[in-house]
Amino acid sequence: MTTTPHPADPAPDGRSTRWDQHRAARRRELVDATLRAVRQHGAGVGMDDIAAVAGTSKTVIYRHFTDRQGLYAAVSESVDALILRNLVQATGAAGDDLTSADSSPRALVAGAIDAYLTLVEKDPEVYRFVVTAPLLDQSSGDPAAPVTGHIAAQMSLVIAEALARAGRDTAPAKVWGAGLVGMVRAAADQWLAGSDAMTRLELTEHLTDLAWGGLCAAWPGETR
Structure with a gap:
């Protein structure tokens, strides 16, 4: 045939x-x-x-x-890419491999927190636009979830790699990554509201102290 x-x-x-x-x-x-x-x-x-x-x-x-949702999504994706790029730079990684950072684990966490807060400080109205999504129907849930979800996923990769190298279960990495981003976002919203005159570096240090108290468990041998 x-x-x-x-x-x-x-x-x-x-x-x-x-x-x-x-x-x-x-x-x-x-x-x-x-x-x-x-x-x-x-x-x-x-x-x-x-x-x-x-x-x-x-x-x-x-x-x-x-429609307006399509425009918001495109703007959100642009901001998302900017934050992720800054996050990759802050963790000292190349490309998608966030596990090759040369700095100390605590400095890595601090850099990730500062990368988020830098956008808040430099572009506060854009940050508010993404987080509050005034163009959208507010009944559709958290409009900034895709952005914060991507950041949490990247941090989870870093934490998971650290846990794996220490011979520990990597299951907590996803929860810890999400928890870290949620904490920073809540603090950033309060900071942006002008409730105090704290500088970005001071806020980064305070949040790093709080986060590192738990995250150091992923890096045995590192001090609190």
């Missing part, structure tokens, strides 16, 4: 590829414009303000993001 060979896959349509690239570039431009609008008008920025800063109409924005 002779098998008829399948025809080769058709070559990509150049016009379609260029259009996809154009759409991706335009989406990035609109995300950047949204961030500028947030910084200019505050976390409670409206769609009219965003459209004005972008130099376009709300209709065009919705054409690229479907």
Whole structure:
């Protein structure tokens, strides 16, 4: 029986590829414009303000993001990537391997905490926008969960590696990573509200002291 060979896959349509690239570039431009609008008008920025800063109409924005939730998701992903990049740099790792940090374990935890607080300090309105999500229906749960979830996952990898090297069960790593991020987020929200005049470095040190009291169990031989 002779098998008829399948025809080769058709070559990509150049016009379609260029259009996809154009759409991706335009989406990035609109995300950047949204961030500028947030910084200019505050976390409670409206769609009219965003459209004005972008130099376009709300209709065009919705054409690229479907709705307000789509725009918020794109902005959130951008901020998420920034925090994760800073987190990787803070832990002294290359690429996705967060286990090769050269600094001490306590300094690694401090660096991770400071990476989160740095965004809060440098871009407070953007942070508020991501955390409070004024564009969204507030009945849909925690809008910042994807961002904090990704950060917690990265920290869990670091903790799990430390537990594994110590010959210990890595099961607590996921819970400890989530707990660390939750603690930092709650403290960051209070700090941003201006309840005290504590500096970022002071807050980082206090949170590191609190976190390290428990996390040092993952690094036997390290002092509290």
